[in-house]
Amino acid sequence: MKMVMTGNYASAYGSKVCRAEVVSAYPITPQTSVVEKIASLVASGEMDAQFVKVESEHSAMATLIAASLTGARTYTATSSHGLLLMHELLIWAAGARTPIVMSNVCRANGPPWSVWADHHDAMAQRDTGWMQVFCEGNQEVIDSIIMSYKLAEREDIRLPAMINEDAFILSHTVEPVDVPDMEEVDAFLPSYNPRFKLDTDEPYGFGSLVMPEMYMEFRFKINEAMEAARQGWRDVEKDFEKHFGRNHGGMIEFYQCEDADAVLLIAGSVASTAKDVVDKLRSEGKKVGLARMRVYRPFPVEEIRKLANMTNIIGICDRSYTFGHWGPMAQEVRGALYGQTDIPILKNYIMGLGGKDITPEILEKIFLKTLGLTEGLDTEIEWIGVKGHGGW
Amino acid sequence: MTKEELTGNYKTYQELPLTPITSVNSTANQTGFWKTFKPVLDESKCIKCTICWKFCPDVAIKMEEDEFPIFDLTHCKGCGICANECPKDAITMVMEVEQ
Numbered sequence: 001m002k003m004v005m006t007g008n009y010a011s012a013y014g015s016k017v018c019r020a021e022v023v024s025a026y027p028i029t030p031q032t033s034v035v036e037k038i039a040s041l042v043a044s045g046e047m048d049a050q051f052v053k054v055e056s057e058h059s060a061m062a063t064l065i066a067a068s069l070t071g072a073r074t075y076t077a078t079s080s081h082g083l084l085l086m087h088e089l090l091i092w093a094a095g096a097r098t099p100i101v102m103s104n105v106c107r108a109n110g111p112p113w114s115v116w117a118d119h120h121d122a123m124a125q126r127d128t129g130w131m132q133v134f135c136e137g138n139q140e141v142i143d144s145i146i147m148s149y150k151l152a153e154r155e156d157i158r159l160p161a162m163i164n165e166d167a168f169i170l171s172h173t174v175e176p177v178d179v180p181d182m183e184e185v186d187a188f189l190p191s192y193n194p195r196f197k198l199d200t201d202e203p204y205g206f207g208s209l210v211m212p213e214m215y216m217e218f219r220f221k222i223n224e225a226m227e228a229a230r231q232g233w234r235d236v237e238k239d240f241e242k243h244f245g246r247n248h249g250g251m252i253e254f255y256q257c258e259d260a261d262a263v264l265l266i267a268g269s270v271a272s273t274a275k276d277v278v279d280k281l282r283s284e285g286k287k288v289g290l291a292r293m294r295v296y297r298p299f300p301v302e303e304i305r306k307l308a309n310m311t312n313i314i315g316i317c318d319r320s321y322t323f324g325h326w327g328p329m330a331q332e333v334r335g336a337l338y339g340q341t342d343i344p345i346l347k348n349y350i351m352g353l354g355g356k357d358i359t360p361e362i363l364e365k366i367f368l369k370t371l372g373l374t375e376g377l378d379t380e381i382e383w384i385g386v387k388g389h390g391g392w
Numbered sequence: 393m394t395k396e397e398l399t400g401n402y403k404t405y406q407e408l409p410l411t412p413i414t415s416v417n418s419t420a421n422q423t424g425f426w427k428t429f430k431p432v433l434d435e436s437k438c439i440k441c442t443i444c445w446k447f448c449p450d451v452a453i454k455m456e457e458d459e460f461p462i463f464d465l466t467h468c469k470g471c472g473i474c475a476n477e478c479p480k481d482a483i484t485m486v487m488e489v490e491q
Contacts, residue, residue, distance in 0.1 A: 097410040158410055195393060196413050202395075205414040217405035218412065 005177050007170030010138040011077055011103040011163070012037035013177075014145030016047045017185045018101075020075035022067035024052035024060040026082060029115045030171045031105040034077040057082035061089035061100075068098035069206055071197040073149065076100065079167065080107035080121045087125065093160045094129025094222060096207050099152035099192065100160040101145055106134075106268065106319075107167040108354040116355020117166040119267060119320040123296070123328045129222050131161040131229055132297040134267040138175040140248045140294075141165050143240065146185055151236045153192045157225050166269040167355065180244060188243040230298040251300035252307065253292040256282060260289030262313040262370040265329065267293040270319070270358045277363045288367045293329060304336040313345045315370035319352045326381050345373050351384040358384075365392070419467070423450070427470025429485035431463050437482035444474035444483060 005013070011034045015023060023042070025035040041047035052067075054060045057078050064074040078086060083104050093100050108118035122132060131152065133144045141163060148161035165171055196204055210218065233251050241247040249255075253271075256278050257263050266274050271292040281288045291307050291314075293300075307314065318327025325331065330348035337343045349366060352358045362384065385392045398415050402408050414420075431444075438460055445455040452468040455461045461474075475483040 095411060196409065203415075203417070205417070206411055208412045208414050210412050214402065214408070217402075217408055220405050221408065221410065 001181070002176055002178050004174050005138065006033065006172050006174050007135070007138045007141050007165040008033040008105070008172065009037050010141040010177050011145065011165065012041065013179050014142040015075035016041055017142070017180055017182050018075075018146055018149050018189060019073060019182065020049055021072040022050050022052065022064065022074045023076065024054055024063035024067070025076045025078065026054055026057045026060050028057070028079050028082040030107060030167045031077045031079040031082070031103070033171070034103055034105070057085045058089060061086045061093060064100045065089060065093050065096055065098050066198065068100050069096065069198040071192060071194050073192050074098070074100045075102070077103040077105070079105040080109055083121045083125065084109065087128070090125055090128040090130055090160070092207070095218070097158040098160060099149070099158055101148045101152060101163065102160065103141070103145070103163045103165060105167050105171045106164050112354070114354040115167065117169055117269070117319070118353050118355065119164070119318070120353070122162065122164045123320040125162070126297060126328065129159060129226070130297065131159055131226070131295070132164060133161070133295055134164045134293060135170060136248070136269055136271045136292060138170055138177050139246075141170065142177060142179065143244070143246070143248060146180070146189060147236045147240050150189050150239070151229060151232045154232065157229050157232055159222070159225055159229065164268070169269040184243065188240065226298045230300065233295050233298070248294060249292065250303065251295040252303035253294055254307065254310070255290040255292065257289035257291055257307060257310045259287055260311045261287045262315065262367065262373070263289040263291050263307065263311045264315045264317055264363070264367060264370065265291045265293060265307070265333065266317045267296065267329065268319060270317070270352060273358065273360055274363050277360050277367060281364065281367055286367070286371060288371060299332050299336065301336045304333055305340060308337050308340060308344050311344055313347065313370055313373050315347045315349055315366060317349045317351055317366070321350050321353070330381070345377055347373060347377055348381040349384050350381065356385055362392070422466045424466040424468055427468060428488060429470045429472060430465055430468065430488050431472070431474050431483045432486045433460060433463070434482045434484065435460055437480045439480055441479065443477050443479060447473050447477045449473060
């Protein structure tokens with residue numbers, strides 16, 4: 001059914017149509033309306049789930065790990081410092097192989113205190129063993145939740161998934177969203193039934209000590225699962241399209257990239273603005289394209305190599321940073337292309353931190369600057385729009 | 393994977409369950425070999441007050457009513473809390489030596 005809703009409500013309805021059985025969350029701006037909506041859906045009886053109120057995000061994730069080990073389908077949502085507080089248990093969730101699905105409303109980390117869009121919270125969780133998706137719009141938010149459960153619960157994957165939506169730009173902005181019927185979702189997503197569960201009738205202990213001779217083997221299994229999830233994302237999206245008649249462009253969505261002289265690589269909602277700018281520049285005869293990083297973990301190595309064969313210059317636009325080095329996406333792209341022949345010129349832009357507006361005008365300037373790098377790089381990395389720096 | 397396959401005796405990573413799973417409780421974990429000092433009771437001083445039994449963090453002291461405490465040395469890690477708490481100094485921590 002088509003409804004007009006925010007990204008946060010799309011998250012809440014995603015957990016509902018997937019029949020999440022245990023939801024545990026702690027409120028944090030700008031995630032709060034996700035859990036408010038779920039709480040009201042549970043209270044009114046529209047959603048058959050246990051809503052567990054807790055005193056922190058750390059406890060929310062701990063609750064879900066235990067709930068997931070009982071075989072329940074679980075969901076939570078958080079943002080920024082809430083996600084950071086969960087860090088220890090994010091690693092535990094992946095190690096315990098609990099297929100928890102979580103919405104993260106991407107928000108800057110403090111100080112300076114900020115509640116606005118920024119990918120540093122999510123990208124700082126890169127090494128936790130969670131799959132990560134960055135959404136462009138609210139339809140993608142709910143669809144990615146449905147796809148994530150299917151992939152996360154596959155026995156050869158069995159890893160948690162984080163669905164990232166930009167603070168306010170998606171979380172609090174309404175769009176028409178097609179909310180699938182629960183029966184349609186049932187036909188796509190079978191119920192979750194792991195062989196070993198927390199069960200008083202057949203007791204097991206989970207996550208116990210292993211000696212050094214077997215620790216690395218368990219880590220290797222997680223990595224094998226994450227590697228399998230790479231093809232898994234491609235397959236689950238095709239499967240999703242068969243059931244629901246739409247897709248979101250694969251692990252990396254290519255927009256006008258095939259014959260482009262220069263391409264910007266962007267994650268999240270800004271990709272939408274950038275597509276409009278591509279259309280404008282194309283109408284003026286400038287061959288630019290937009291590649292949208294949709295799945296960040298597992299990292300889409302093959303798609304990046306495909307992109308490298310389409311264009312001569314890639315501007316990698318990180319809405320995050322690692323102090324003392326390039327942006328996180330830029331590092332990954334450079335790593336994926338190392339050793340390949342005819343690598344494009346790779347330029348890194350840091351932009352939009354703490355919700356700094358990324359307007360069509362700024363994106364047009366970045367496109368034109370990137371198009372002009374035919375003779376090579378001026379600097380490897382530039383921060384866009386910092387007052388007193390760089391002339392942006 | 394079936395319960396019977398949770399042998400705890402694996403040769404390759406493929407044989408392992410997804411995450412460490414035990415089908416026995418922690419009493420099967422014999423942790424007594426970690427200790428350096430073991431508690432030894434002087435029955436002439438012991439008043440059977442149960443304080444050592446209450447304080448043992450590993451539930452490694454067995455005690456029946458009006459009986460002396462019995463140290464379960466297959467689970468005692470030798471922390472010495474019992475000796476420290478004993479109001480009559482009836483427990484001495486003694487260096488374990490190889491048999």
